[in-house]
Amino acid sequence: MSSSSRLTIKDIARLSGVGKSTVSRVLNNEGKVSQQTRERVEAVIREQGFIPSKSAQAMRGQSDKIIGIIVSRLDSPSENQSVRAILPLLYEQGYDSILMESLLRPELVAEHLRVLRQRNVDGIILFGFTGLRREVLSEWQEKMVVMVREYPGLSSVCYDDAGAVNLLMARLSQQGSGQIGYIGVAQNDETTGRLRYQAYLDACQRLAIAPQAALGDLSYQSGFSLAEQVITPETQAVICASDTIALGAMKYLQQQALSGVKIGSIGHTPLLSFLFPATLSVDLGYANAGAAAARQLVGLLNGEANIRQLTIPCKLD
């Protein structure tokens, strides 16, 4: 009842008639405690609702059991899926997570990293983006996993951007589409932009298809307006660099009553397949990537894993 939760290990010791260290041992499940004493102490702990202070433990043991996660935007559907996979895995290992948004601004990342260092966090999972310089990250070397981008000397988890495009191109052309267009994003975005576009061009080469592409940004609007540019009477299919873009393109198709054009997209959003079931959608494996990152980080922190770059396989259907 004594609400304040201000009890300390010392109180518990007094209340159960033992020394502080014995209580500590019970708390940490260390072996050297007699069954009797252990039970008595545990009883007191339970009935007092005692909870040891993390800050004190942290100060003593070095580890705060906290992980910092820096996403670009909390409402990015892809990062969201990854984070949802990360959280429970870390939690399971006793880590809580501090979440921060970078808004794609390098200065904000730097500031967040400062704060996280001050908090003495055990590790960091950072969603990378174009423009983020390596120097800022390097001091975290063995305590950081970067998502979506690779940096020399840092662990990372990336998607198979080219593979996704290839999968789409292969399936589409195998289904008889001879003229396949592409709606993407500007190439200053390294992965979603350049990599996917390049893969499209390469595939066109391989399949002897004349490329028909336009690059914009990640918005529906962009998808909508670029669709108009890309789609000609001959177009049989269009690949979109993201589901959001695809949503925009689909609106255009629908508005123009162009029912013959197939859409292939990357992202696998439930909404897209609900609204337009015919869409071909590649799952980049966001959740898997999150899980992989969490595991990799925990491995690093436990000294069981080495720094390495992972690529998550994508899949169609």
Added chain:
Amino acid sequence: MSSSSRLTIKDIARLSGVGKSTVSRVLNNEGKVSQQTRERVEAVIREQGFIPSKSAQAMRGQSDKIIGIIVSRLDSPSENQSVRAILPLLYEQGYDSILMESLLRPELVAEHLRVLRQRNVDGIILFGFTGLRREVLSEWQEKMVVMVREYPGLSSVCYDDAGAVNLLMARLSQQGSGQIGYIGVAQNDETTGRLRYQAYLDACQRLAIAPQAALGDLSYQSGFSLAEQVITPETQAVICASDTIALGAMKYLQQQALSGVKIGSIGHTPLLSFLFPATLSVDLGYANAGAAAARQLVGLLNGEANIRQLTIPCKLD
């Protein structure tokens, strides 16, 4: 260069030839330090890249400057918007946030609360849901703000569910719709379910409209299939309890080529107005709610505010 960041206030003291307490004073911007000493110490701090340990500060001062945020799902668009408003406001006040998912499971909330207590967090923002019992929360009384639900004795921030429906009904009927249907969610959901449905019924009464409603869940699918039940040849408009439901209903309308039926919805998702610009959409004020909650919590923690229940006004357009 001595990477480890293992420097302590003591090292800085030695390096700048002063006592530890003086360094502490400089760190906390306490007045009683001569300009000279202050500058010297600050120089050393800067060139050593010294960062004081949060855990130690926390243990000393009681406050960890950490807020726990428990959302139901990270990918809930509405909660997402709120959280995005909360984070920077708390951050601005020196608080970092630990984020957790309840998945609408009361036991998980209880567990999270335990962990947060152990971390000695300063406060909590909790997104409530039906089934969450007050007893679990009451011990946080003056350190918690509950979103979406009201609990006696706890601060809360709620939406104006009834107001939103009224706004929609008024506008729709004023635009000439005489027969307005409703697609909602089951009433065991107190707010999105019962409150909105009840408001619909009341408005029907007032406007002398014969209610035509169906209740399901929050999915597109539900919206789609219930649309079929609700919409009759006479239907001139349909109100949906959420944007997700509206998306489902719109798909039905489109598929049936029912272009005469207007849709009113609650949520104000950008996607909805992009895909179906004609939709009437009420903004419940998710971001405002988040901001209000953050402010309220900070106020509580500073002892500047009292426990109270807030309702965020909604708006159309």
Added chain:
DNA sequence: CTGTTAGCGCATTCAA
């Protein structure tokens, strides 16, 4: 097996 002792890094008295 268990109690005692000694700090972890810092903020805060209290003297000087």
Added chain:
DNA sequence: TTGAATGCGCTAACAG
């Protein structure tokens, strides 16, 4: 204005 001393709650040596 400053430094020395004290203790926050806890774990890890070290004795018994």
